[in-house]
Amino acid sequence: MFRTKDDRQTSWAQNQGNLGSDSEESEHESTHTTPLTKEDLRKMLKETSADIKDYTTAALEKQIAGLKGDIEALASRTGEAECTLKDTQTQVTSHGREMGMLKDRILFLEDGLEDLNNRSRRQNILIGGLAESVLPEAILPTIKAVFHSLLLDTSEQEIYIEQAHRALRPPSPNSNTPRDVIVKILHFPVKEQLMKVGRDHPPVYQGQQLQFYQDLAPSTLRKRRDLKPLTTALLETGLRYTWGSNLLPPPSGDQTYSLHQVSDMQDFATHLGIQLRYPAVDSHLTLNDNTSRRSDSRANMARPQPKRRPLNASQEHTQRDT
Incomplete structure (x- = not known):
């Protein structure tokens, strides 16, 4: 259906009238709305705070319980x-x-x-300096002849030697020092007499001086070697010492002190008021270096003679008293 121009104008006027009436109604309603007071705001804020508090408290209680x-x-x-x-x-x-x-x-x-x-080993004598040119089968008669020359008032038949042999180790290729000879005497008094005379008047064989030592266990030799700084310091300070069952009991004045373990050497020296000097370690020195053992043994000849400790001739002897 087609509307004329007049109809369209009339419809537009009606619409404008309706819009005007709606705006008037909204203005009328806004004029009649009650404004919020401070009490209303406080009440709303209080309710909101209570809700937040309840929610937060419940959440915290749950977490705290966990x-x-x-x-x-x-x-x-x-x-x-x-x-x-x-x-x-x-x-x-x-x-x-x-x-x-x-x-x-x-x-x-x-x-x-x-x-x-x-x-x-108490009846053993350790003899150093006998040349390697003396063959094993000639060692026993050679030693008997040397002993007989020391004890001129004793016949050769009274010196009974149970066995005599060189130290049970191969000769050192880097040293001209001969291996030691271990001799076991049957009678202990004869052995002690030979030791005394041999140390006071060392015999000479083939132009080489023979040295007499007490045969000692390797563990004893190791302890005495480890105690070398202490024994040297004792000799330098004039303190006498002897070897005993407690390894080293040196008397000082009217008192006697005993050292039982090598690990206590430093404390022992501090107690006596002496200072230890440890020798420099030679990286080329080995346990089979006969030259170093020989030099240490010769140095011991000037020391006070230690109490002799018995040893076994059948075991391998590798070192002397150091």
Whole structure:
């Protein structure tokens, strides 16, 4: 259906009238709305705060409950760990005491074995300087002749030699020093007499002076070598010492001090008020260096003679008293 121009104008006028009436109604309603007061705002803020507080409190209580459970679990585990640690400390302390007792027993047994080893060597004489040109089958008659020259008032038949042989190790290719000869005398008094005369008047064979030493256990030689700085310092300060069952008991004035372990050497020297000088370590020096052992042994000739310790001729001898 087609509308005329007049119809369209009439419809537009009606629409404008409706819009005007709507705006008037909205203005009328706005004029009648009650404004918010401070009390209303406070009430709304209070309600909002209460809601936030309730929500926050519930969330915090939930989280705190979880943390409390975790803390209780950690406290339980910590208590168990403390109990375990306490038991472990008790066991470690007990094991430490037991290990200390076992260490003392081992040292006691080692000292006993060393003493037995030395006692089995008490009738041995260690002779240094006998040339390697003396063949093994000629060692026994040669030693008998040397001993007979020392004890002129004793017939050759009274010096009974059970065995005589060189140290059981190969000759050193880097040294001209001959291997030592170990001689076991049957009668101990004869051996002691030979040692005394041989040290006071060293015999000479084929132009080479022979040196007499007491045959000692390797462990004893090692201890005496380790104590070399202390014995040197004692000699320099004029303190006399002797070798005994306690390894080294040096008398000082009216008092006597005993050293039982090599590890206590520094404390021992500090107590006596002496200073130790340790020799420089030679990287080219080996345990089979006969020259170094020979020089140390010759230096010992000027020392106070130690108490003799017995040893076993059947065991390999590798070093002298150092």
